[in-house]
Amino acid sequence: MSSKPNAIVAQSGGPTAVINSSACGVIQQAMKSGKIGRVIGAINGILGVLNEELFDLSAEKPETIEALKQTPAAAIGSCRYKLKSLEESKADFERVLDVFKAHEIRYFFYAGGNDSMDTADKVNKLAADVGYELVCMGIPKTVDNDLAFTDHCPGYPSVAKYVATCAMEAGRDTDALYTTDTCTILEVMGRNAGWIAAATGLAHRSGEDAPHLVYMPEAAFSFDKFVNDVKEVLKEFGKVFIVAGEGLKDDKGQYVTADSGAFSKDSFGHVQLGGVADMLKAVIEKEVKIKARCNKLGTNQRSAMHFASLTDVNEAYMCGQMAVKHAMEGVNGKMVTLVREDRPKYKCTTGLAELRDVANGEKKVPKEFINDKGNHITDAMRDYIRPLVQGEAPVKIGEDGLPVFMRFERKPLEKKLPKYI
Amino acid sequence: MSSKPNAIVAQSGGPTAVINSSACGVIQQAMKSGKIGRVIGAINGILGVLNEELFDLSAEKPETIEALKQTPAAAIGSCRYKLKSLEESKADFERVLDVFKAHEIRYFFYAGGNDSMDTADKVNKLAADVGYELVCMGIPKTVDNDLAFTDHCPGYPSVAKYVATCAMEAGRDTDALYTTDTCTILEVMGRNAGWIAAATGLAHRSGEDAPHLVYMPEAAFSFDKFVNDVKEVLKEFGKVFIVAGEGLKDDKGQYVTADSGAFSKDSFGHVQLGGVADMLKAVIEKEVKIKARCNKLGTNQRSAMHFASLTDVNEAYMCGQMAVKHAMEGVNGKMVTLVREDRPKYKCTTGLAELRDVANGEKKVPKEFINDKGNHITDAMRDYIRPLVQGEAPVKIGEDGLPVFMRFERKPLEKKLPKYI
Numbered sequence: 037m038s039s040k041p042n043a044i045v046a047q048s049g050g051p052t053a054v055i056n057s058s059a060c061g062v063i064q065q066a067m068k069s070g071k072i073g074r075v076i077g078a079i080n081g082i083l084g085v086l087n088e089e090l091f092d093l094s095a096e097k098p099e100t101i102e103a104l105k106q107t108p109a110a111a112i113g114s115c116r117y118k119l120k121s122l123e124e125s126k127a128d129f130e131r132v133l134d135v136f137k138a139h140e141i142r143y144f145f146y147a148g149g150n151d152s153m154d155t156a157d158k159v160n161k162l163a164a165d166v167g168y169e170l171v172c173m174g175i176p177k178t179v180d181n182d183l184a185f186t187d188h189c190p191g192y193p194s195v196a197k198y199v200a201t202c203a204m205e206a207g208r209d210t211d212a213l214y215t216t217d218t219c220t221i222l223e224v225m226g227r228n229a230g231w232i233a234a235a236t237g238l239a240h241r242s243g244e245d246a247p248h249l250v251y252m253p254e255a256a257f258s259f260d261k262f263v264n265d266v267k268e269v270l271k272e273f274g275k276v277f278i279v280a281g282e283g284l285k286d287d288k289g290q291y292v293t294a295d296s297g298a299f300s301k302d303s304f305g306h307v308q309l310g311g312v313a314d315m316l317k318a319v320i321e322k323e324v325k326i327k328a329r330c331n332k333l334g335t336n337q338r339s340a341m342h343f344a345s346l347t348d349v350n351e352a353y354m355c356g357q358m359a360v361k362h363a364m365e366g367v368n369g370k371m372v373t374l375v376r377e378d379r380p381k382y383k384c385t386t387g388l389a390e391l392r393d394v395a396n397g398e399k400k401v402p403k404e405f406i407n408d409k410g411n412h413i414t415d416a417m418r419d420y421i422r423p424l425v426q427g428e429a430p431v432k433i434g435e436d437g438l439p440v441f442m443r444f445e446r447k448p449l450e451k452k453l454p455k456y457i
Numbered sequence: 458m459s460s461k462p463n464a465i466v467a468q469s470g471g472p473t474a475v476i477n478s479s480a481c482g483v484i485q486q487a488m489k490s491g492k493i494g495r496v497i498g499a500i501n502g503i504l505g506v507l508n509e510e511l512f513d514l515s516a517e518k519p520e521t522i523e524a525l526k527q528t529p530a531a532a533i534g535s536c537r538y539k540l541k542s543l544e545e546s547k548a549d550f551e552r553v554l555d556v557f558k559a560h561e562i563r564y565f566f567y568a569g570g571n572d573s574m575d576t577a578d579k580v581n582k583l584a585a586d587v588g589y590e591l592v593c594m595g596i597p598k599t600v601d602n603d604l605a606f607t608d609h610c611p612g613y614p615s616v617a618k619y620v621a622t623c624a625m626e627a628g629r630d631t632d633a634l635y636t637t638d639t640c641t642i643l644e645v646m647g648r649n650a651g652w653i654a655a656a657t658g659l660a661h662r663s664g665e666d667a668p669h670l671v672y673m674p675e676a677a678f679s680f681d682k683f684v685n686d687v688k689e690v691l692k693e694f695g696k697v698f699i700v701a702g703e704g705l706k707d708d709k710g711q712y713v714t715a716d717s718g719a720f721s722k723d724s725f726g727h728v729q730l731g732g733v734a735d736m737l738k739a740v741i742e743k744e745v746k747i748k749a750r751c752n753k754l755g756t757n758q759r760s761a762m763h764f765a766s767l768t769d770v771n772e773a774y775m776c777g778q779m780a781v782k783h784a785m786e787g788v789n790g791k792m793v794t795l796v797r798e799d800r801p802k803y804k805c806t807t808g809l810a811e812l813r814d815v816a817n818g819e820k821k822v823p824k825e826f827i828n829d830k831g832n833h834i835t836d837a838m839r840d841y842i843r844p845l846v847q848g849e850a851p852v853k854i855g856e857d858g859l860p861v862f863m864r865f866e867r868k869p870l871e872k873k874l875p876k877y878i
Contacts, residue, residue: 208530331755
């Protein structure tokens with residue numbers, strides 16, 4: 037084993053089209069830094085650390101690592117295991133450090149959302165408390181785009197480009213068949229933030245272009261207003277295409293689907309939503325008496341590598357790369373952020389934010405991005421999203437006509453510690 | 458007005474990514490034939506004929522017509538209006554001929570499924586009966602791929618390429634998060650035929666590649682076997698990715714969702730299905746005690762121009778073109794078919810089938826394309842589908858980073874007849 041310290045890379049939470057691109061940036065930059073021994077992957081995020089299920093990323097073929105840029109989801113493996121406070125999850129945090137020590141890991145690169153930044157921050161604190169030299173760096177990742185201190189989050193531009201295209205395409209389907217299938221409802225992800233729903237608004241270039249109505253959790257949802265909105269669009273265009281974020285809330289902040297029992301909690305304690313589209317369909321068919329169809333892209337929206345934003349792929353890579361560069365310069369306890377330089381021409385550089393600040397922050401769609409009626413986006417939102425969805429990520433196609441994604445060999449590292457739990 | 462006879466083009470039924478490519482083939486070939494005056498579009502299929510809502514396709518800009526190849530759904534407009542027998546729908550059929558006569562239409566090009574071929578056949582018969590000189594030609598179109606007498610149907614290869622890619626991508630998402638989100642169910646279209654579900658099988662190249670289980674309406678569905686299948690896959694891979702055709706049936710031929718009340722009839726009298734994925738999810742969560750997620754692509758699968766098969770686009774165009782060429786040669790009452798030439802190298806040419814034969818035929822997934830357990834496809838199916846999904850249709854991207862689709866100006870033709878109904 038090298039005498040140089042090792043680095044560990046982990047991925048957390050819901051996958052995206054580009055979290056692997058960030059991993060690629062970390063791995064390639066770490067390997068060429070000359071300061072890191074092994075680059076280690078933690079299989080399934082923090083679970084892999086706890087269970088000492090690690091593999092040698094630096095032993096993977098260079099072309100496999102390069103192909104991360106063209107592979108969706110989380111090739112190192114992700115999880116939804118949440119560490120709580122240092123007191124409540126003391127054993128877990130100590131185990132993390134034990135595993136780091138056992139494998140001479142001095143760099144921890146963690147790609148995820150605010151829960152993951154929280155974990156990285158606490159691991160960092162504990163390391164400082166016990167005098168274990170460790171550098172913890174966060175890499176932003178969430179299709180929800182709700183992390184604070186960063187202009188946008190890697191993963192979001194790709195889902196934005198894809199759902200906007202889906203709205204455009206299914207909108208043409210509704211155009212074609214409106215004499216019977218008069219209404220289409222596209223349900224998109226976004227538990228508390230409406231960024232994904234908002235992105236579809238870009239597809240509405242003018243006139244009858246779908247979507248006609250876009251509902252985001254940030255704008256209080258009212259069934260009466262909704263029925264009225266639908267009737268108005270019908271009157272103008274004879275058809276209606278609706279986009280609904282999964283987490284629509286009423287003016288009291290309650291999920292509008294809560295009554296239907298169509299929700300449950302995931303292991304992070306988040307309410308798992310579903311059924312917004314089905315509910316709106318039922319309302320429309322009853323109150324407006326037209327046929328409605330539902331499209332629910334589900335996990336396909338966040339894994340749509342085949343039409344990912346090239347801007348996103350490149351920026352995600354840059355975030356991974358910069359996390360390593362900063363770590364080598366002695367930066368610690370920060371998340372890399374994306375910084376939008378002054379207009380007119382879009383240029384994106386990186387900055388840094390405290391892990392703990394990101395952990396406690398949240399960025400919702402601001403008021404000025406939502407129209408007054410609360411049923412569509414404004415030009416300010418269009419200006420925000422347009423540069424992000426530029427370019428199409430290259431897709432390697434196999435002889436069978438389908439995309440080719442990489443898989444790691446995952447050569448396991450020998451376990452050095454007793455089994456945990 | 459030209460002294461040459463006019464031609465009418467109509468699109469019918471559920472849209473596809475390439476029905477516009479067929480329309481492009483018809484329009485361009487008709488315009489250069491030198492034998493046709495105006496090429497007329499019937500807005501919303503046969504409804505446009507009945508209501509005399511017609512527009513001058515030959516007055517559209519050439520670049521608009523060319524851009525049909527890159528535009529999904531049905532740009533001329535489609536409908537689900539069904540004409541019944543010549544006796545039952547006598548007034549409708551007579552009206553069709555009246556409109557044709559009023560606009561000097563001697564060529565009727567109709568793109569659709571078997572219901573549309575039935576309509577075209579009956580219009581043709583009536584014209585012959587009353588001595589009105591008319592040529593009726595059918596162009597195959599259906600994502601369901603269930604038309605007889607043709608190797609495959611334009612529209613199917615594109616949905617096949619897209620859903621297989623979606624299975625591959627969402628499969629990677631399940632790979633990444635299987636420790637909590639252990640099961641994903643992708644629901645795809647296919648009322649009576651499992652061709653679309655079958656296509657996703659191509660994504661399973663080997664080992665743990667999704668999908669692990671593919672259910673088609675042609676294989677009798679049993680809940681007990683299903684639960685067993687799921688448990689077996691879980692035992693091997695610790696996760697399970699399932700594809701279900703919307704029209705799964707039990708061994709008595711009854712839709713498995715029929716009890717749940719989750720179906721209704723469309724205006725063609727077809728049972729409109731939905732809820733197969735939700736039902737399977739409920740079964741899995743109850744019987745296998747793992748979390749399952751549902752992805753329902755809905756109309757997005759049939760309109761996914763952004764990742765359409767180039768082979769499909771080209772073949773759809775060829776069908777439109779050949780319909781006109783044959784019509785000019787005096788052929789009448791036929792549908793253009795796609796003919797797969799002898800292997801090894803895939804080559805596709807066209808043939809002809811009687812409209813009435815196509816109207817009465819149906820092509821389901823044959824036994825040899827489904828594995829013995831009824832839960833996946835065979836290599837014979839892979840060999841069938843692989844050549845169809847080759848190539849990616851070009852996509853024109855606008856400055857906003859999203860696809861650009863055409864719209865017709867739809868310059869209306871002056872109405873010459875009294876209002877109908």
